[in-house]
Amino acid sequence: QVQLQESGPGLVKPSETLFLTCAVSGDSIRNDTYYWGWIRQSPGKGLQWIGSVYYRGNTYYNPSLKSRVTILIDTSRTQFSLRLASVTAADTAVYFCARGVSVWGQGTLVTVSS
Amino acid sequence: DVVMTQTPLSLSVTPGQPASISCKSSQSLLHSSGTTYLYWYLQRPGQSPQLLIYEVSNRFSGVPDRFSGSGSGTDFTLRISRVEAEDVGIYYCMQTIQLPLTFGGGTKVEIK
Numbered sequence: 001q002v003q004l005q006e007s008g009p010g011l012v013k014p015s016e017t018l019f020l021t022c023a024v025s026g027d028s029i030r031n032d033t034y035y036w037g038w039i040r041q042s043p044g045k046g047l048q049w050i051g052s053v054y055y056r057g058n059t060y061y062n063p064s065l066k067s068r069v070t071i072l073i074d075t076s077r078t079q080f081s082l083r084l085a086s087v088t089a090a091d092t093a094v095y096f097c098a099r100g101v102s103v104w105g106q107g108t109l110v111t112v113s114s
Numbered sequence: 115d116v117v118m119t120q121t122p123l124s125l126s127v128t129p130g131q132p133a134s135i136s137c138k139s140s141q142s143l144l145h146s147s148g149t150t151y152l153y154w155y156l157q158r159p160g161q162s163p164q165l166l167i168y169e170v171s172n173r174f175s176g177v178p179d180r181f182s183g184s185g186s187g188t189d190f191t192l193r194i195s196r197v198e199a200e201d202v203g204i205y206y207c208m209q210t211i212q213l214p215l216t217f218g219g220g221t222k223v224e225i226k
Contacts, residue, residue: 046206046217046219046220047163047206047208047217047220048217049214049215049216049217052215060213062213062214063214064214096162096163101153101165101168101208101210102165102168102174103165104162104163104164105162106161106162107162
């Protein structure tokens with residue numbers, strides 16, 4: 001059974017970079033059938049897709065975040081990551097990682113505050 | 115972006131009674147391949163969204179058959195034939211025909 005687990009700091013200062021990882025178990029991250037992606041949920045904006053990456057390298061980002069986002073696959077650690085630069089309070093949200101449309105992690109709350 | 119509009123915002127349902135949620139998209143979700151890329155999720159309190167229905171009407175693994183999806187083009191419906199206590203939460207529709215992927219605003223289902 002596929003399981004995803006997000007990890008990273010729960011508090012990030014404004015203007016700094018948010019970095020989260022998603023550990024994958026029960027499936028190979030080399031599985032190109034699915035994308036590996038990130039979604040976030042904040043009270044103000046509901047669910048927002050951040051971006052997705054395929055093992056073979058194609059990466060897609062939400063245009064509203066594209067200038068600040070990087071999603072990478074780390075095959076050596078069977079995980080993928082999210083970097084979001086220059087964060088503000090508006091980036092405070094629960095961040096979920098996902099395998100395609102069908103499997104989501106439990107989510108991790110990230111608060112942007114000084 | 116494809117705008118997904120859900121109605122109603124909330125529902126209060128007596129156990130054993132049916133419930134219905136509408137999702138309308140700002141453009142057709144029908145791909146030239148013939149697949150319609152519309153999905154339904156349930157987010158129970160304190161949990162992540164879980165997939166209920168994929169491609170309009172296909173129940174995901176383990177989803178009870180009291181859940182059904184229908185619709186075409188831009189107009190979709192999720193139906194629960196007999197609501198149970200475990201069905202409380204927020205239901206979301208999502209489209210994947212066009213990037214960015216977008217979600218409806220959610221419909222909160224409560225038990226009377």
